[in-house]
Amino acid sequence: MNSHYDVVIIGGGMVGASLAMALKNTALKVAVIEPYPIPDARGEGYQPSYDARSTALSWGSRLVYQQLGLWEKLSEHVTPIKKIHVSDRGRFGATRLAAKDYHVEALGYVVPNEWIGMTLISALKTEPNVDFICPARVEGLKRSEQSTCITLSKQNPETGEYDLEPQSVTANLVVIADGGRSETCQKLGIEIQTESYGQHALVTNVTTSKHHGYEAFERFTENGPMAMLPLGESDGASVGCTDARCALVWTLPEDEIDAVMAMPDAEFMALLQTRFGYRLGKIEQVGTRHHYPLKLSQAAEQVRAGIVVVGNAAHALHPVAGQGYNLALRGVVALAELVSEAAGKGENIGALPVLQRYINGRYADQDKTILFSDKITRLFGDTSAGVGLLRDMGLVGLDILPGAKRLFARQAMGLGGTEAKISS
Template sequence: MQGSGAPYDVIIAGGGFVGRALALALAKAAPEGFRIALIDAEGPAGIKPDARASALSAASKSLLSVLGIWDAVARDAQPITSIDITDSELGASFRSHYLGFDDQPSPGQPGAYIVENAGLHSALAAAVAARPAITQLAPETVADFKSGPYSVAVTLGSGAVIEGRLLVAADGKRSRLRERAGIKCVGWSYPQIGIVTTVAHSKPHQGRAVQHFLPAGPFAMLPLSGNRTSIVWTEDKTRGDAIMRGSDENFLAELTTRFGHRLGDIAIAGPRQPFPLDMQLARSFIADRFALIGDAAHVVHPLAGQGLNIGLRDVAALSQTVVEGARLGLDIGAHTELERYERWRRFDSAFSAAVMDGINRLFSNDSTPLRAIRDLGLGIVERTPALKRFFVREASGTAGEVPRLLKGELI
């Protein structure tokens, strides 16, 4: 561990996906001598098993490629070749197909990949460990910090004090550092529960993802390598809690009712994990010598699997802001420099959160008039190629002003 008072350029609090990705982006592109501290409460050995998988957009794949991560996860990454959207009651014998996407923003290039979280974490951890510019402090936490005119002093849980020019909070949706900075959030909890698990099936999925909207919430089937599918299941909280408490046999029966029989016989191939569902957006992404990224800045409903992608957009924007400022000899922690990052990311994050919230509210009900309206809307999109191309570009992260890392370019 680095001694008290060591000078760093950027101090990152949080060793999750976005915290490690930011450390790597800065280490790769910043000028020689740039120093990064990564403060991780768990450390690689303390990470709990994670049954989840993440949908990585084409832009996120480009970022990971530039950082040298993609090759380590590519073998087990499953390309999504198409996306089907259906809407029906739970017990419906027939599920109408309202909208489908050929998920390729450009010929031969999938718009998204499904990657298991455990493999992605291992690849990021190994890459961070190989970078001499990154000092890992783990297991360690940030107890307090104080921003001054030229630096920020960070008091660690161990009592040591380190200094840097910028502190980045990547410590999750319940960010203590965000609260310490006095940044308020807008948001709410949903009366739903998320359930994730993995199933094996007897027939191949052909890379096809399915988003099935049910009255209790969306039921996503995300293809994994081999004859396996990752399930992201939104359920009414009361019923979801009962399903989680039930036996393996009852859990499989409930799952089969929603999964259907298109892929043949299914079996549980991973642990079941529940998680709360929230929408949350920080009122500001920056303060004096302080910036938020990832879930500390924004939390969206997981129905479109965009949470990690939005966090990686933060990484791309903040790393480009910091690196370009450092090359010009500017104060990377100055409020005027950080405002560029906030302008780049806050509207996009707010827009994404609003869209996910609106879709969840529109589809998570059993209203016949609302079903007719939304199904009409899906049908219009299905018959309008230009609209479909727009949605594919948005989901792939290639629309609008895109930071260089998301285009596969070095900063």
Template sequence: MPRKPASTETDVLIAGGGMAGLSLALALAQGGLSSTVVDALAPETVTDAGFDGRVSALAYAVCRMYRALGVWPHMAHHAQPINDIVVTDGTVRGGASPLFLHFDHREIGEEPLGHLVENRHIRLALFAAARDVSAITLIAPGRVTGYSATPDGVTGTLADGRQVHARLLAVCEGRQSALRAMAGIRTIGWSYRQTGIVTTVAHEKPHHGVAQEFFLPSGPFAILPMTGNRASLVWTERTELADALLALDAEDFAAELRARFGDYLGAVEPVGPRWSYPLSLQIATDMIAERVALVGDAAHGIHPIAGQGLNLGLRDVAALAEVMAQARGLGLDPGAFDTLERYAQWRRFDTVSLAAVTDVLNRLFSNDIGPVRLVRDVGLWAAGQAAPLRRFFMRHAGGDVGDLPKLLRGDSLAA
């Protein structure tokens, strides 16, 4: 992807070149639209092994999109299929409840429920796919410091004084977006007073592609299978306890980790650095303004309890690219407000409903109240006995329900 000065004119100015921003640029290019992507960090910074220790569970519909965009071949050998998901409840000392919920991908087809890929390798794959796409211009490091919108277009001002004229400003710069505030879009939400601890472990026995979601009183303890005999842990704790855990030396931290992990995969050893992330809910009151569309974390940040945060943002990408490509194909203005309103309406229910579901699940399972624990254990077991409900949950987690954009069905926008 050529790193050259921004052209004066482009179809879409994308503020933020993370996973959502780069995915949007590729999708727009397939739909016949050019973009200029501006990101605060250089590619070599965001693809460094020490930049981001997280992995993402890419839903199978998102994997279809990445195949359609030509991204998948660049990450396939780093992707671990998710064959099964086991959901259990319990305590650190008491272990897991005998009542649990099991999702087996074979119930809904041959396609895995998704793939686990390290965020670093997702970014590397996106850069590789975009490298030779002439419709994409990357400015990184750089920053969109302001913009002005008119009924005919938008002009973004960069930190170095350059101006980029476009039909749309797509804001993909994350939860703390300054451009969102400039657009007059407010957010609602709250802190969970929880911290997500992320690290990688090596284990003795093969995981067979089984992801574990172990609900403990302080929050979920997710064991996510990676390539080889490795797993990524997303360990949710109350913030005050998380701070104490992160301050432990290597031996004591490993002991606390093993107490929660158990021995079902044999000997377990932390092999990577520790990262931590504060957890909160944040939803924008609207996803659009005049000549502005919010995408990804700029529009919504949810609890990682179901591993759906990135998938939610990539569903934004697929929807926005499609409505803009359709408008272009009809000879209409792809950045006009009626085009953006179609995008907002398409994404509104999915965003609000998933935010509500993850919020309720976190509150229901992040406590140690006896009667509540009994109800949720029985609920997990009952859901596991109802095959239609179980299959619906799997399809929903895979992003394969509702009115899907073309890319999430695996179809090209160029067709």
């Protein structure tokens, strides 16, 4: 551990580690502070971001990871989304997207979080300009004119206790990437504006009798949306898998989640079959179920002198359209580009005018993506007959109007407003 770094990233999850990778080709000295042991090459060690869930990476995120030199490794365990089917349960509205219509291999990819984490960490461990400080927790931050002092305590691996005498490092720029319940933001008094959807997301993997054909299904029901994302043998399944597995993200009302979580597997599968239908045949098996509350949250301040907030610490979205992580990744790329450019000009990378340039360039993408996710959630959550008819007309309109469908597809593919940067 050095005493001073150019950039200190608080949080070594997928967002924080991706930022460290985006900075690897600069001459900047980077440290990642993480309260959990970083997983090793065998996956031993724990980091909550690298859990058993999967993430839907957009086509735009694939281009980002290609730029970072990681896609070849990541692609060993991804499942392509070649088609997307959006429908409204019990109604006539539906729209369909196909990758071939946009001359791309896939609209997106489903990747296990664990594999994303192992790929990022394995690559970072070979980077001489990146240090991991872990397990360690941040005790406090204090900004001076040119840098920020981070007080931290390291965990004793034998006792599990943290040092009684905290240590400290300084950094020109501190990036907060420690998740939606950011303790660092709390320590700094950064207000998080939160609006609950009154829903929980139930996540699990299911096996179906019918091959998914690399098609993702977004199905809106009167109780909330559900997504079935294709999984295959390439995502770490046992040899002989028939590619008939899907990752389920099922949005349920708060007053329903406990009862559904408590159901025996057979009862749960019967209910899921009723809500989703038979587009994938019979639901034959279900994995371990998990759930978490859904809310729209945004940090009131994403930049201060010497401080930037990114990822879920900056904005947590409803998972309905799979936009959250892809939005965060675009922010990471933009921040790395700006920091590299400012450092090349001899500017203090933590200076507020420099960081203001970053956030000013991010507002349009953030506003559009958050609005897209939030409006879809509320539109399809309205069960009134009039709204239902307008919704169906909108889905049918998307399916038959090429211009509108192209805009919808670009947003789903993570290309809204960012094509010039990520395709160059």
